[in-house]
Amino acid sequence: MLDLHYVRENLEAVKTALETRNFPTDLLDKFADLDIERRRVISESDSINQLRNAASKEIGGLMQSGNVTEAEAKKAEVAGLKDKQTNLDKQRDEAENAMKELLSHLPNLPDKSCPIGKDEAANVEIRRVGEIREFDFEPQDHVDLGEKLGILDFERATKIAGSRFAILNGAGAKLSRALINFMLDVHTVEHGYTETLPPFLVNRKSLFGTNQLPKFEDDLFHIKDERGFALIPTAEVPVTNYHSEEMLDAKDLPKYYTAYTPCFRSEAGSYGRDTRGLIRQHQFEKVELVKVCLPENSGEEHEKLTANAETILQKLGLPYRTMVLSTGDMGFGATKTYDIEVWLPSQKTYREISSCSNCGDFQSRRMNMRFKRVGNAKTEFPHTLNGSGLAVGRTWIAILENYQQADGSILIPEVLQPYMNGLTKIG
């Protein structure tokens, strides 16, 4: 959420910035009116309250000194204020809710370093790592490879759940589990993250905190239950909200968390896109990286987090490139995002395998997570960052496709072999 005062004082700049995100600025045209109305109602309601409070105090004094008749007279005087106040309070609630509603629908402001453009065509490649393998045979895609090896079963997954679900079997399931453990080990042991295993169901407040709500309600799977749970679309939700509503101490920052969770997405509106294979599923596995840090360090922490995710691809020997997203392609809460894309031989293209975002104070303000510095009384909002480290299903795809042999078998990258009980090859 953007800061009300900031928007008020920089309205034109905010409009210009949000335009680069393809955000319709007509919503912002309402800001000034809402702001004025809100302040008018607040001050009017305050002055009525002032009258009531003063009268009430007088009555208290009269009652204590035994002047019952005078107190009764005073009571009658105040009675008329009540309706007026009820009415004003209602207007006040409406005005404040309208402002909150408006602010909660505004996306974050892009960082100055982001390329300006209206879609992914404006994204800029900033590095390319690893050698793309030359095949002396026609490489198959992961669906053909997986099904022939008996480690991937879409047909039965569709039978027992539906489309966009998959079943991994045997060495395929083990490979997925190996990837999870490998990633968690690298991030905890080498990169200093604390492993956490959070709830996979969360409440609406948490979803507001990490900006899935109110705008992206339809992207979630909701539990039909009065408690309003939803299945997490990413571990970013429970992990970033870990310190929501808390007052942190600057000396305890930064905090680094990594979590493995399944992720659940309705994929409403993506009919027909990536229908073949494991690329886009309703349920997928992911190891997530989350940081909470001092505002002045978030740029540097963002670079480090992205590098931490890239380390996994380097260790697995998978070729990739890193893109900085253009203003038009960034997610709602991000000030800046790097996408890491892995090479898929079957598609002869790079596909997203991680998205690493700096959210600035956008989320901490929404979830009321604050911190204090020593020697400074005022509370501040820390910055939050998140990124996939990595999407397990897509890494699984990349391993099958990049490590396939002419006979359809798959070599296991050396770093994964200890996690596969020494297995060096599938098939």
Add this chain to the structure above:
RNA sequence: GGGAGGUUAGCCUAAUUGGUAAGGCAGCAGUCUUGAAAACUGCCGCGAGUAAUCGUUUGCGAGUUCAACUCCCGCACCUUCCGCCA
């Protein structure tokens, strides 16, 4: 599912059969000092206001009342006990 106790500002703690949130710690600014400490003064949740100031805030939501931390109802969370359960 049932019972008991609890939730006050960054932290800790008060508040007469209902009378308008007292104080301490930490922090900020200033006075004093060569400097620091101590002491003293002001500030020290949020909102409106250039400001004086005013409003608002006792887990959340409603209610009774001129007036609610206090009384009534509902809910959340924490502690604990019983039951059930992997």
